[in-house]
Amino acid sequence: MRILLCSHFFFPSxxxxxxxxxxxxxxxxxxxxxxxxxxxxxxxxxxxxxxxVVRQPSWLETWRYVRWATVVFHNNICAxxxxxxxxxxxxxxxxxxxxxxxxxxxIGVKERIKRRLVRHAKQIADSKALANDLxxxxxxxxxxxxxxxxRVLPDAARDADLIFVGRLVSDKGADxxxxxxxxxxxxxxxxxxxxxxxxxxxxxxxxxxxxxxxSGQVSFKGTLLGEDLVREINRHKIMVVPSRWNEPFGIVALxxxxxxxxxxxxxxxxLIDAIGPCGxxxxxxxxxxxxxxxxxLASSHQERQRLLAFASGHLxxxxxxxxxxxxxxxxxEASR
Numbered sequence: 462m463r464i465l466l467c468s469h470f471f472f473p474s475x476x477x478x479x480x481x482x483x484x485x486x487x488x489x490x491x492x493x494x495x496x497x498x499x500x501x502x503x504x505x506x507x508x509x510x511x512x513x514v515v516r517q518p519s520w521l522e523t524w525r526y527v528r529w530a531t532v533v534f535h536n537n538i539c540a541x542x543x544x545x546x547x548x549x550x551x552x553x554x555x556x557x558x559x560x561x562x563x564x565x566x567x568i569g570v571k572e573r574i575k576r577r578l579v580r581h582a583k584q585i586a587d588s589k590a591l592a593n594d595l596x597x598x599x600x601x602x603x604x605x606x607x608x609x610x611x612r613v614l615p616d617a618a619r620d621a622d623l624i625f626v627g628r629l630v631s632d633k634g635a636d637x638x639x640x641x642x643x644x645x646x647x648x649x650x651x652x653x654x655x656x657x658x659x660x661x662x663x664x665x666x667x668x669x670x671x672x673x674x675x676s677g678q679v680s681f682k683g684t685l686l687g688e689d690l691v692r693e694i695n696r697h698k699i700m701v702v703p704s705r706w707n708e709p710f711g712i713v714a715l716x717x718x719x720x721x722x723x724x725x726x727x728x729x730x731x732l733i734d735a736i737g738p739c740g741x742x743x744x745x746x747x748x749x750x751x752x753x754x755x756x757x758l759a760s761s762h763q764e765r766q767r768l769l770a771f772a773s774g775h776l777x778x779x780x781x782x783x784x785x786x787x788x789x790x791x792x793x794e795a796s797r
Contacts, residue, residue: 468535469502499526533554561579583794587709721769741768
Protein backbone atom coordinates (compact mmCIF):
# COMPACT_ATOMS: atom_id res chain seq x y z
CA MET A 462 0.00 0.00 0.00
CA ARG A 463 0.95 3.64 -0.44
CA ILE A 464 0.10 5.05 2.99
CA LEU A 465 -0.22 8.79 3.54
CA LEU A 466 0.11 9.30 7.31
CA CYS A 467 -1.20 12.72 8.33
CA SER A 468 -0.06 13.79 11.80
CA HIS A 469 -0.51 17.43 12.81
CA PHE A 470 2.39 17.00 15.27
CA PHE A 471 5.55 15.02 14.54
CA PHE A 472 9.17 14.89 15.71
CA PRO A 473 11.08 16.93 16.75
CA SER A 474 7.92 17.94 18.62
CA UNK A 475 7.52 15.61 21.62
CA UNK A 476 4.30 13.99 22.81
CA UNK A 477 2.10 10.92 22.63
CA UNK A 478 0.82 11.57 19.10
CA UNK A 479 4.33 12.22 17.83
CA UNK A 480 5.65 8.99 19.34
CA UNK A 481 2.78 6.92 17.98
CA UNK A 482 3.05 8.45 14.50
CA UNK A 483 6.77 7.68 14.42
CA UNK A 484 6.25 4.09 15.61
CA UNK A 485 3.47 3.42 13.11
CA UNK A 486 5.42 4.94 10.21
CA UNK A 487 8.42 2.75 11.08
CA UNK A 488 6.32 -0.40 11.44
CA UNK A 489 4.36 0.25 8.23
CA UNK A 490 7.64 0.76 6.35
CA UNK A 491 9.18 -2.39 7.86
CA UNK A 492 6.13 -4.33 6.68
CA UNK A 493 6.96 -3.33 3.09
CA UNK A 494 4.57 -0.43 2.55
CA UNK A 495 5.49 2.94 1.06
CA UNK A 496 4.89 5.67 3.64
CA UNK A 497 4.78 9.45 3.42
CA UNK A 498 4.18 11.56 6.54
CA UNK A 499 2.47 14.94 6.21
CA UNK A 500 2.85 17.19 9.26
CA UNK A 501 2.50 20.79 10.38
CA UNK A 502 5.57 20.42 12.64
CA UNK A 503 8.73 22.13 11.41
CA UNK A 504 12.31 20.98 11.94
CA UNK A 505 15.63 22.78 11.74
CA UNK A 506 17.43 19.54 10.91
CA UNK A 507 17.22 17.42 7.78
CA UNK A 508 15.04 14.34 8.16
CA UNK A 509 16.71 10.93 7.96
CA UNK A 510 13.97 8.35 8.26
CA UNK A 511 13.19 5.21 6.24
CA UNK A 512 10.10 7.08 4.99
CA UNK A 513 9.49 10.52 3.54
CA VAL A 514 8.40 13.43 5.77
CA VAL A 515 6.73 16.47 4.18
CA ARG A 516 6.59 19.37 6.63
CA GLN A 517 4.09 22.22 6.47
CA PRO A 518 2.81 21.11 3.05
CA SER A 519 1.24 23.60 0.69
CA TRP A 520 -2.29 23.05 -0.58
CA LEU A 521 -0.85 21.74 -3.85
CA GLU A 522 1.47 19.30 -2.05
CA THR A 523 -1.38 18.07 0.12
CA TRP A 524 -3.49 17.49 -3.00
CA ARG A 525 -0.68 15.63 -4.77
CA TYR A 526 0.03 13.28 -1.87
CA VAL A 527 -3.62 12.50 -1.24
CA ARG A 528 -3.92 11.72 -4.94
CA TRP A 529 -0.79 9.50 -4.72
CA ALA A 530 -2.02 7.48 -1.74
CA THR A 531 -3.69 4.09 -1.75
CA VAL A 532 -5.09 4.97 1.67
CA VAL A 533 -5.04 8.19 3.72
CA PHE A 534 -4.50 7.74 7.45
CA HIS A 535 -5.05 10.54 9.98
CA ASN A 536 -3.51 10.01 13.42
CA ASN A 537 -6.19 12.21 15.01
CA ILE A 538 -8.25 14.10 12.46
CA CYS A 539 -6.38 16.97 10.81
CA ALA A 540 -8.89 19.15 8.95
CA UNK A 541 -6.21 21.13 7.09
CA UNK A 542 -5.07 17.90 5.41
CA UNK A 543 -8.53 16.41 4.87
CA UNK A 544 -9.99 18.81 2.30
CA UNK A 545 -8.72 16.95 -0.86
CA UNK A 546 -10.76 13.93 0.24
CA UNK A 547 -13.90 15.91 -0.56
CA UNK A 548 -12.93 15.75 -4.26
CA UNK A 549 -10.68 12.70 -4.49
CA UNK A 550 -12.11 9.25 -3.88
CA UNK A 551 -9.49 7.84 -1.53
CA UNK A 552 -10.02 5.43 1.37
CA UNK A 553 -9.73 7.38 4.62
CA UNK A 554 -8.91 6.02 8.09
CA UNK A 555 -8.89 8.14 11.26
CA UNK A 556 -7.42 7.06 14.60
CA UNK A 557 -9.01 8.88 17.55
CA UNK A 558 -6.97 9.40 20.71
CA UNK A 559 -9.17 11.92 22.46
CA UNK A 560 -12.76 13.12 22.63
CA UNK A 561 -14.10 15.35 19.87
CA UNK A 562 -15.33 17.90 22.38
CA UNK A 563 -14.32 21.08 24.16
CA UNK A 564 -12.25 20.75 27.37
CA UNK A 565 -15.46 21.04 29.43
CA UNK A 566 -17.09 18.21 27.45
CA UNK A 567 -19.49 20.40 25.50
CA ILE A 568 -19.85 20.26 21.70
CA GLY A 569 -19.40 23.45 19.70
CA VAL A 570 -19.60 24.24 16.00
CA LYS A 571 -16.02 23.12 15.33
CA GLU A 572 -16.64 19.81 17.09
CA ARG A 573 -19.91 19.24 15.22
CA ILE A 574 -18.14 19.73 11.89
CA LYS A 575 -15.44 17.23 12.86
CA ARG A 576 -18.04 14.70 13.99
CA ARG A 577 -19.76 14.98 10.61
CA LEU A 578 -16.47 14.65 8.73
CA VAL A 579 -15.34 11.50 10.51
CA ARG A 580 -18.48 9.66 9.41
CA HIS A 581 -16.93 9.45 5.95
CA ALA A 582 -13.88 7.54 7.24
CA LYS A 583 -13.10 4.15 8.69
CA GLN A 584 -12.46 4.88 12.36
CA ILE A 585 -10.15 3.56 15.06
CA ALA A 586 -10.56 4.43 18.74
CA ASP A 587 -8.16 3.94 21.65
CA SER A 588 -10.84 2.55 23.97
CA LYS A 589 -14.39 1.22 24.15
CA ALA A 590 -15.54 4.46 25.80
CA LEU A 591 -14.08 6.54 22.97
CA ALA A 592 -15.64 4.24 20.36
CA ASN A 593 -19.04 4.59 22.06
CA ASP A 594 -18.68 8.36 22.03
CA LEU A 595 -18.13 8.18 18.27
CA UNK A 596 -21.32 6.20 17.77
CA UNK A 597 -19.97 2.71 18.37
CA UNK A 598 -18.69 2.12 14.83
CA UNK A 599 -14.96 2.54 15.48
CA UNK A 600 -12.56 -0.39 15.70
CA UNK A 601 -11.05 -0.43 19.19
CA UNK A 602 -7.23 -0.59 19.19
CA UNK A 603 -5.57 0.59 22.38
CA UNK A 604 -2.47 2.72 22.62
CA UNK A 605 1.00 1.20 22.59
CA UNK A 606 4.09 1.43 24.76
CA UNK A 607 7.81 0.75 24.32
CA UNK A 608 8.17 -2.79 25.68
CA UNK A 609 11.96 -2.72 25.28
CA UNK A 610 12.29 0.33 27.53
CA UNK A 611 9.50 -0.16 30.07
CA ARG A 612 10.19 -3.44 31.82
CA VAL A 613 10.73 -5.03 35.22
CA LEU A 614 14.31 -4.52 36.41
CA PRO A 615 15.58 -7.61 38.25
CA ASP A 616 17.68 -5.53 40.65
CA ALA A 617 14.81 -3.22 41.66
CA ALA A 618 14.41 -2.95 45.45
CA ARG A 619 10.69 -2.06 45.20
CA ASP A 620 10.74 -0.58 48.68
CA ALA A 621 8.46 2.42 48.01
CA ASP A 622 4.67 2.37 48.08
CA LEU A 623 2.81 4.67 45.66
CA ILE A 624 3.83 6.52 42.51
CA PHE A 625 1.99 9.10 40.40
CA VAL A 626 3.29 9.93 36.91
CA GLY A 627 1.66 12.70 34.90
CA ARG A 628 1.05 16.38 34.40
CA LEU A 629 0.44 18.29 37.60
CA VAL A 630 -2.89 19.84 36.64
CA SER A 631 -6.20 19.60 38.46
CA ASP A 632 -7.74 17.14 35.97
CA LYS A 633 -5.07 14.52 36.79
CA GLY A 634 -6.11 14.36 40.46
CA ALA A 635 -2.75 14.22 42.26
CA ASP A 636 -4.35 16.28 45.06
CA UNK A 637 -6.88 13.47 45.62
CA UNK A 638 -4.01 11.09 46.17
CA UNK A 639 -2.37 13.36 48.74
CA UNK A 640 -5.72 13.68 50.50
CA UNK A 641 -5.99 9.88 50.66
CA UNK A 642 -2.52 9.67 52.23
CA UNK A 643 -3.72 11.98 54.98
CA UNK A 644 -6.82 9.83 55.53
CA UNK A 645 -4.76 6.64 55.75
CA UNK A 646 -2.35 8.28 58.19
CA UNK A 647 -5.24 8.77 60.59
CA UNK A 648 -5.73 4.98 60.64
CA UNK A 649 -2.05 4.35 61.33
CA UNK A 650 -1.16 3.40 57.75
CA UNK A 651 1.73 5.59 56.66
CA UNK A 652 2.48 5.14 52.97
CA UNK A 653 5.13 6.84 50.86
CA UNK A 654 4.18 8.68 47.65
CA UNK A 655 6.43 9.75 44.78
CA UNK A 656 5.06 12.34 42.36
CA UNK A 657 6.75 12.43 38.96
CA UNK A 658 5.84 15.30 36.65
CA UNK A 659 5.48 19.05 36.49
CA UNK A 660 2.70 21.54 35.97
CA UNK A 661 0.91 24.57 37.32
CA UNK A 662 -0.42 22.70 40.38
CA UNK A 663 3.05 21.83 41.75
CA UNK A 664 3.15 24.62 44.35
CA UNK A 665 -0.40 23.85 45.53
CA UNK A 666 0.39 20.15 45.87
CA UNK A 667 3.50 20.87 47.91
CA UNK A 668 1.49 23.17 50.19
CA UNK A 669 -1.23 20.52 50.56
CA UNK A 670 1.31 17.87 51.56
CA UNK A 671 2.88 20.21 54.09
CA UNK A 672 -0.47 21.25 55.56
CA UNK A 673 -1.45 17.59 56.08
CA UNK A 674 1.89 16.81 57.71
CA UNK A 675 2.97 14.60 54.82
CA SER A 676 6.18 16.34 53.77
CA GLY A 677 8.24 13.36 54.93
CA GLN A 678 6.05 10.93 52.99
CA VAL A 679 5.60 12.77 49.68
CA SER A 680 8.53 13.21 47.31
CA PHE A 681 8.37 15.46 44.21
CA LYS A 682 10.78 14.25 41.52
CA GLY A 683 9.95 16.59 38.66
CA THR A 684 9.92 15.28 35.10
CA LEU A 685 11.73 11.99 34.45
CA LEU A 686 12.22 10.37 31.05
CA GLY A 687 13.62 7.18 29.57
CA GLU A 688 15.67 4.89 31.80
CA ASP A 689 15.40 7.30 34.75
CA LEU A 690 11.61 6.97 34.65
CA VAL A 691 11.80 3.19 34.31
CA ARG A 692 14.04 2.90 37.38
CA GLU A 693 11.80 5.19 39.40
CA ILE A 694 8.63 3.24 38.61
CA ASN A 695 10.44 -0.02 39.44
CA ARG A 696 11.05 1.23 42.98
CA HIS A 697 7.30 1.21 43.70
CA LYS A 698 4.59 -1.32 44.41
CA ILE A 699 1.50 0.62 43.24
CA MET A 700 0.95 3.16 40.47
CA VAL A 701 -2.04 5.43 41.00
CA VAL A 702 -3.82 7.23 38.13
CA PRO A 703 -6.53 9.25 39.95
CA SER A 704 -7.78 11.34 37.00
CA ARG A 705 -10.85 13.46 37.59
CA TRP A 706 -11.67 13.65 33.91
CA ASN A 707 -12.51 10.70 31.68
CA GLU A 708 -9.20 9.65 30.16
CA PRO A 709 -9.58 8.53 26.51
CA PHE A 710 -7.13 5.71 27.28
CA GLY A 711 -4.17 5.95 29.69
CA ILE A 712 -0.79 4.70 28.48
CA VAL A 713 0.75 5.53 31.85
CA ALA A 714 -1.16 2.54 33.30
CA LEU A 715 0.62 0.29 30.77
CA UNK A 716 3.97 1.72 31.84
CA UNK A 717 3.19 0.99 35.47
CA UNK A 718 2.16 -2.61 34.79
CA UNK A 719 5.16 -3.16 32.51
CA UNK A 720 7.48 -2.01 35.31
CA UNK A 721 5.93 -4.36 37.86
CA UNK A 722 3.38 -2.13 39.59
CA UNK A 723 -0.24 -2.96 40.19
CA UNK A 724 -2.41 -0.04 39.11
CA UNK A 725 -5.21 1.90 40.76
CA UNK A 726 -7.11 4.22 38.42
CA UNK A 727 -10.39 6.03 37.91
CA UNK A 728 -13.05 4.04 36.11
CA UNK A 729 -14.49 6.71 33.78
CA UNK A 730 -13.51 6.85 30.12
CA UNK A 731 -10.94 4.46 28.66
CA LEU A 732 -8.48 4.17 31.53
CA ILE A 733 -10.21 0.97 32.58
CA ASP A 734 -9.18 -0.59 29.24
CA ALA A 735 -5.53 0.27 29.88
CA ILE A 736 -5.58 -1.11 33.44
CA GLY A 737 -7.39 -4.29 32.42
CA PRO A 738 -6.94 -7.11 34.96
CA CYS A 739 -3.74 -5.57 36.37
CA GLY A 740 -5.28 -3.42 39.08
CA UNK A 741 -8.33 -1.87 40.71
CA UNK A 742 -10.58 1.03 39.73
CA UNK A 743 -12.68 3.59 41.60
CA UNK A 744 -15.29 6.18 40.54
CA UNK A 745 -13.74 9.43 39.31
CA UNK A 746 -13.19 11.86 42.17
CA UNK A 747 -14.34 9.44 44.88
CA UNK A 748 -11.68 9.85 47.58
CA UNK A 749 -13.23 7.25 49.89
CA UNK A 750 -13.21 4.50 47.25
CA UNK A 751 -9.71 5.49 46.14
CA UNK A 752 -8.62 5.08 49.76
CA UNK A 753 -10.23 1.62 49.95
CA UNK A 754 -8.50 0.45 46.76
CA UNK A 755 -5.06 1.69 47.83
CA UNK A 756 -5.43 0.23 51.31
CA UNK A 757 -6.45 -3.14 49.90
CA LEU A 758 -3.40 -3.39 47.65
CA ALA A 759 -0.92 -1.85 50.05
CA SER A 760 -1.98 -4.30 52.77
CA SER A 761 -1.80 -7.48 50.70
CA HIS A 762 1.31 -8.73 48.93
CA GLN A 763 -0.71 -11.76 47.86
CA GLU A 764 -3.34 -9.61 46.11
CA ARG A 765 -0.68 -7.60 44.33
CA GLN A 766 0.97 -10.78 43.08
CA ARG A 767 -2.38 -12.15 41.92
CA LEU A 768 -2.99 -9.06 39.78
CA LEU A 769 0.59 -8.90 38.49
CA ALA A 770 0.19 -12.42 37.11
CA PHE A 771 -2.13 -10.98 34.45
CA ALA A 772 0.35 -8.33 33.28
CA SER A 773 2.21 -10.29 30.59
CA GLY A 774 -0.93 -11.39 28.74
CA HIS A 775 -2.57 -7.98 29.04
CA LEU A 776 0.48 -6.03 27.90
CA UNK A 777 1.00 -8.23 24.84
CA UNK A 778 -2.00 -6.47 23.27
CA UNK A 779 -0.28 -3.08 23.48
CA UNK A 780 3.22 -3.57 22.10
CA UNK A 781 4.18 -1.38 19.15
CA UNK A 782 4.29 -4.42 16.88
CA UNK A 783 0.88 -5.73 17.94
CA UNK A 784 -0.85 -2.36 17.65
CA UNK A 785 0.76 -1.54 14.29
CA UNK A 786 -0.30 -4.92 12.86
CA UNK A 787 -3.91 -4.24 13.86
CA UNK A 788 -3.74 -0.75 12.34
CA UNK A 789 -2.47 -2.28 9.10
CA UNK A 790 -5.41 -4.69 9.07
CA UNK A 791 -7.81 -1.73 9.21
CA UNK A 792 -5.91 0.20 6.53
CA UNK A 793 -5.83 -2.83 4.27
CA GLU A 794 -9.55 -3.44 4.69
CA ALA A 795 -10.34 0.21 3.98
CA SER A 796 -8.29 0.21 0.78
CA ARG A 797 -10.05 -2.78 -0.79
